[in-house]
Amino acid sequence: MSGSLRTLVPRPSPLRRNAWFQVRWNSKAQESLRAILAEELKQIQNAGTWKDERVITSKQGVEINVASQESKILNFCANNYLGLSGHEDVMNAAKDAIDKYGAGLSSVRFICGTQHIHKELEEKLKEFHVREDAILYPSCFDANAGLFETILNENDAVFSDELNHASIIDGIRLCKARKFRYKHKDMKDLEEKLKSVQDARLKLIATDGVFSMDGNVAPLDKICDLAKTYKAVTFVDDCHATGFFGKTGRGTEEFYGMIGSVDIINSTLGKAVGGASGGYTVGPREVVSLLRQRGRPYLFSNSLPPPVVGAGLKALDIIMKDTSLIERVRTNTKRFRESMIQAGFKIAGEDHPICPVMLGDAKLANIFADEMLGRGIYVIGFSYPVVPKNQARIRVQISAAHTNEEIDRAVAAFVEIGKKLSVIS
Known part of the structure; x- marks a missing residue:
């Protein structure tokens, strides 16, 4: 900082340094930026497509700890297809x-x-x-x-x-x-x-x-x-x-x-x-x-x-x-897909561990995902712009690390909430 500028702008104390920088760099242009972006953020919220980030407090795996939940949660939305993210x-x-x-x-x-x-x-x-x-x-x-x-x-x-x-x-x-x-x-x-x-x-x-x-x-x-x-x-x-x-x-x-x-x-x-x-x-x-x-x-x-x-x-x-994990994710995928289709859900995809549960409405997808979390199942609603408008879904992802019992528990939760929200009869 030049000597002349030092005489015009007093040096802030350490306790006030952050506040000083906030005032020092605030501008009309920034105020305009904030107003424009605030309106766009409001539109996202009103459309029901706002994406909250759930905080995981454990390593990635089939069972995870989530900050908002007291007990462990079954994870059905990670790309951890073979369960190797937490493999010893x-x-x-x-x-x-x-x-x-x-x-x-x-x-x-x-x-x-x-x-x-x-x-x-x-x-x-x-x-x-x-x-x-x-x-x-x-x-x-x-x-x-x-x-x-x-x-x-x-x-x-x-x-x-x-x-x-x-x-x-x-x-x-x-x-x-x-x-x-x-x-x-x-x-x-x-x-x-x-x-x-x-x-x-x-x-x-x-x-x-x-x-x-x-x-x-x-x-x-x-x-x-x-x-x-x-x-x-x-x-x-x-x-x-x-x-x-x-x-x-x-x-x-x-x-x-x-x-x-x-x-x-x-x-x-x-x-x-x-x-x-x-x-x-x-x-x-x-x-x-x-x-x-x-x-x-x-x-x-x-x-x-x-x-x-x-x-x-x-x-x-x-x-x-060893191909045993590859074979396991294949059989787990078949079990989940067949059970969900039999229950009346529309499942997109072609025998792949990505199993999109098609719901259509963005707000419905988010509500459904929140209800699932309340039942100990971690899934996320996907909506525009991640997927096309009116094609909102819950993208379930199957892992080789899931047991039959865990898959059946997830299906049971889907069925219970699906009936509650009139997605299935």
Whole structure:
């Protein structure tokens, strides 16, 4: 602070420092900002789509402690498909990694942020997906944000399913390629759009493997057939499939019996594979090499923390050595879906552990979720803008760690509340 300014503005005492800064930086522009945003927040509340954050006071698992509840709650809305988030071996691997490699790297990969375990995990991901190379990111959102801008330019064209994840949509927005959105899982519409582009240097078809809000699966076999016909590159975000979908957990490709058919796969460690964080891209060596050289989220974000890498390595070991957890989540899913449909609920999706209980009305979904919490079942109502208007739902997610008794208890709670709120008769 200059001497002249010191004489005009007295130095605040330590006790008044925060208040002084609040006054010092308040402005008419900020008042305007607050008023505008307050009105938008009020509209969200009035629409019944306000999203409260429930505070969990325990580790992630089938049973959790929630700050507002006295007893343990059964958790049916985590992406913890294999129950590995709180697995003792996974947690110990994270502890060992932090002891050996530290809490973090304080750097990006190409400066001084690459450790042996980063390369080890990339090798293991490459092996798991049967691909030439792999590259790690802090999240799959980052992987999606960095891909399209790096490999596509104004001479290219990209074709995206209309219900793709927000990170795919945002990633595509960043690139200069011509952009086409095809109707959800509509292969005729995709083909018409592919036909309309004759002069592109590259054509890229982008889709979720499993659509997270609906639990339905992309028609990957048909997409790959069209890609061959029209000489297009294929890209799949397999976050809600990696580790547990398909016979050995290798995702949507394996579900269709076509491992190796997709050109580029992005996925996550933050769901079935340990549940901490971290994303990655696997694919051709040239794609991964270019991402290392030009991918902005890779070049300008800190390395994945060692404990996350250690947990991911151990989770992959468990998945690759034993399919019992994969088989268990499959049988648990069948039990829940069949019981709910028999009770009269409309369940979206296609035999996937994501089991959306369709309710339609946003306020009803939130009320239903609150009633479930009161009965010891943790679920969340999903409404616009997370899902389309008038398609509100409770997205139940099944884990291999759930017992038959726990699944039956959740179904019983759904039935009781469903009758109370006239959702079922």
